Each structure stands twice: as structure tokens, then as C-alpha cells.
Amino acid sequence: MSKIKIVTDSSVQLTAEEIKQHNITVVPLTITIDGKSYVDGVDIDRETFVQKMKESEDLPKTSQPPIGQFAEVFEELTADGSELLVLTMTKSLSGTVDSARQAAEMVNPDKIHVVDSTFIDRALSFQVLEAAQAVEAGKTLEETLAIVDKVRENTQLQLVVVNLDNLIKGGRLGKVTGRIATMLNIKAVLEVKDSNLDIVGRGRGQKVVKQFINDRLDKIKNENVKGVGISYVDIKDQMDALTDQIHEIKPDLPVLSYETTPVVATHTGLGAFAIIYYTED
Structure with a gap:
């Protein structure tokens, strides 16, 4: 049975300890404030973003990870034969899930499973953490997806x-x-x-x-x-x-x-x- 790795996007609300403990891969979005772009969680933290938002003339804009960025991450993570479970923020707020799905089709659609969490923030995290714990407990992909569905419903x-x-x-x-x-x-x-x-x-x-x-x-x-x-x-x-x-x-x-x-x-x-x-x- 191949290993399953968990991937999400930077709209997720996870602590650094949770990400490290469960070996979760977070693909960042891009933030643009008054014409300058930042990589979410890489070269701007949340407190700094809020301060810059206060000072900005226009409403900041966030951009989903491009297909190529997802594809690069997917290729790296599946190189050892692993399957991926990709949990993204709700489609109603971002096209991130569409980028991930297109990248999965390009790289290996049989090994990469993309799920719209229908949520964001800590609500997305609940699904990510439960999925990671299920995988660590030796659950199959089908069993893990069933757990994720139940968390989403609740x-x-x-x-x-x-x-x-x-x-x-x-x-x-x-x-x-x-x-x-x-x-x-x-x-x-x-x-x-x-x-x-x-x-x-x-x-x-x-x-x-x-x-x-x-x-x-x-x-x-x-x-x-x-x-x-x-x-x-x-x-x-x-x-x-x-x-x-x-x-x-x-x-x-x-x-x-x-x-x-x-x-x-x-x-x-x-x-x-x-x-x-x-x-x-």
C-alpha cells in the first residue's frame, strides 16, 4: 500500500507545530498590497499583513497558487510513489481548488486526489488534521475520505x-x-x-x-x-x-x-x- 501525504493551501489555520508533527505540505497563495506582492506565510506573516492592510490605499488582493506551482509540489511529493490527498479552501472564495485539480490532471490523476473542503481557516484545518491522523493510523484513502466527509458535515x-x-x-x-x-x-x-x-x-x-x-x-x-x-x-x-x-x-x-x-x-x-x-x- 502506497503512502498517503496531505497537502493544503495557506488559507488553512494550522500552527507550525501541527504542520511539522503531521508532515503537512502547505502551498502558499500570493498577496498583493498597493502593487507589491508577497508570498503568504513565506515573506509576510499575518500580523504584518494586517498592519499593511490598515495602511494600504486599496483593498489587498489574494491570488491562488498557479497551476505550475501545484504541479511542481505534486511531482516532488509523488516521486517516491506516494498518493496525495489535497484539501483546499472553498471554491466560493478562491479558484485554488481548480488550480490544484488541473495540476493533478497534468501530473498523475490516479495518485492525486483533490477535495474542496467547502470551508476555510480553522474549519479547513479540522479536515486536514483528521485526515493526517487517519493516514498515520494506517487508514486507506477511502477510509480517510469518509472521515473527512464526516468532519465537514459536523x-x-x-x-x-x-x-x-x-x-x-x-x-x-x-x-x-x-x-x-x-x-x-x-x-x-x-x-x-x-x-x-x-x-x-x-x-x-x-x-x-x-x-x-x-x-x-x-x-x-x-x-x-x-x-x-x-x-x-x-x-x-x-x-x-x-x-x-x-x-x-x-x-x-x-x-x-x-x-x-x-x-x-x-x-x-x-x-x-x-x-x-x-x-x-
């Missing part, structure tokens, strides 16, 4: 956007809706589900934020949650406090609180945050 990703400007500029919300929301100082609760980004709540001021947090904490308290991710843009202290609240409810629950990826930060803007978790049946 994942919740909701976020609060406190300033809708970036979503409007990026074309993620209708311009008319956006203008009204900006005029009224509306904060929005968004959900990523089945590759779609939908508004599931909205309101003025901090009331909607408090309601969102209380709702998520209640879900975490009452459901069989296996892991939690808190991803944010430039509000570390508040999110550290939120992590403490979760640990008060469930002291042993793994929680990763971290600055989000440039792909997410570009669209959500400053002050946004997500509470992401997945459950066991």
Missing part, C-alpha cells in the same frame, strides 16, 4: 463582521445592501456552509456581537464539541478573553485562537472574528 463556521466595507468592496455583498448597512452602522453575522457565505443575523451596535458570542458559547456547552478555533483580525486581547470563557465551560477542550489568514482578513476587515468548531456524533 463543522460550524460563523463570524461577525463589524465593518462591512471590505465585503462590499470585494463584491461579497450587494452594493445596495452594503450602502444601507454602512449608513446604519450594521454589524453582520455570517455563516459559511456548503461553500456559501450567507448573512444569518444583523443588528446595530454591540448587541448583535454579544448575542452571537452567547449563542456560540451555548452551542459549545451543550454539544459534543471536539475542537474550537477562534480566528480574528487585530483584536487579540478580546479573543484571548473569549478563549478563557470557553475554557471556563469546558476546561479540557482544545481551542486555537489566532490571527486569521490574509484571505479571510481581506474580505472581513478589521475587528472581525469567527468561532469555529466541529462535533462528534
Whole structure:
């Protein structure tokens, strides 16, 4: 039985320790800020990106890895006869999965299996980590894919956007809706589900934020949650406090609180945050 290696893209929310421990290959996206390009996670880190986004005249742009970059990685990783399981961010936010699929067709379609996670950030990480652990436990590709499917079905990703400007500029919300929301100082609760980004709540001021947090904490308290991710843009202290609240409810629950990826930060803007978790049946 050939070895299976795990590949993902840099929209993933993984610690350096997780990447090293599970031998995960991360293919980076490119970020362009005021005409200058950076390789995500290679020559710009997340905190630096946020600072540059604050100072930039235009909305930063992120670009999927080119087909040739994926092909080069795939050729290197399959040279020893290994199979690849490639888990990418949702197609609704990026063409990354299409680049990966085209590269797989070029290199070795029988050995390279590309999956749209339908998520991003820590929600993507849950699938990547469970896949890596399944492979390490000696599971077959089919068994690993079944585990990934189950994690995907049991994942919740909701976020609060406190300033809708970036979503409007990026074309993620209708311009008319956006203008009204900006005029009224509306904060929005968004959900990523089945590759779609939908508004599931909205309101003025901090009331909607408090309601969102209380709702998520209640879900975490009452459901069989296996892991939690808190991803944010430039509000570390508040999110550290939120992590403490979760640990008060469930002291042993793994929680990763971290600055989000440039792909997410570009669209959500400053002050946004997500509470992401997945459950066991």
C-alpha cells in the first residue's frame, strides 16, 4: 500500500507545530498590497499583513497558487510513489481548488486526489488534521475520505463582521445592501456552509456581537464539541478573553485562537472574528 501525504493551501489555520508533527505540505497563495506582492506565510506573516492592510490605499488582493506551482509540489511529493490527498479552501472564495485539480490532471490523476473542503481557516484545518491522523493510523484513502466527509458535515463556521466595507468592496455583498448597512452602522453575522457565505443575523451596535458570542458559547456547552478555533483580525486581547470563557465551560477542550489568514482578513476587515468548531456524533 502506497503512502498517503496531505497537502493544503495557506488559507488553512494550522500552527507550525501541527504542520511539522503531521508532515503537512502547505502551498502558499500570493498577496498583493498597493502593487507589491508577497508570498503568504513565506515573506509576510499575518500580523504584518494586517498592519499593511490598515495602511494600504486599496483593498489587498489574494491570488491562488498557479497551476505550475501545484504541479511542481505534486511531482516532488509523488516521486517516491506516494498518493496525495489535497484539501483546499472553498471554491466560493478562491479558484485554488481548480488550480490544484488541473495540476493533478497534468501530473498523475490516479495518485492525486483533490477535495474542496467547502470551508476555510480553522474549519479547513479540522479536515486536514483528521485526515493526517487517519493516514498515520494506517487508514486507506477511502477510509480517510469518509472521515473527512464526516468532519465537514459536523463543522460550524460563523463570524461577525463589524465593518462591512471590505465585503462590499470585494463584491461579497450587494452594493445596495452594503450602502444601507454602512449608513446604519450594521454589524453582520455570517455563516459559511456548503461553500456559501450567507448573512444569518444583523443588528446595530454591540448587541448583535454579544448575542452571537452567547449563542456560540451555548452551542459549545451543550454539544459534543471536539475542537474550537477562534480566528480574528487585530483584536487579540478580546479573543484571548473569549478563549478563557470557553475554557471556563469546558476546561479540557482544545481551542486555537489566532490571527486569521490574509484571505479571510481581506474580505472581513478589521475587528472581525469567527468561532469555529466541529462535533462528534
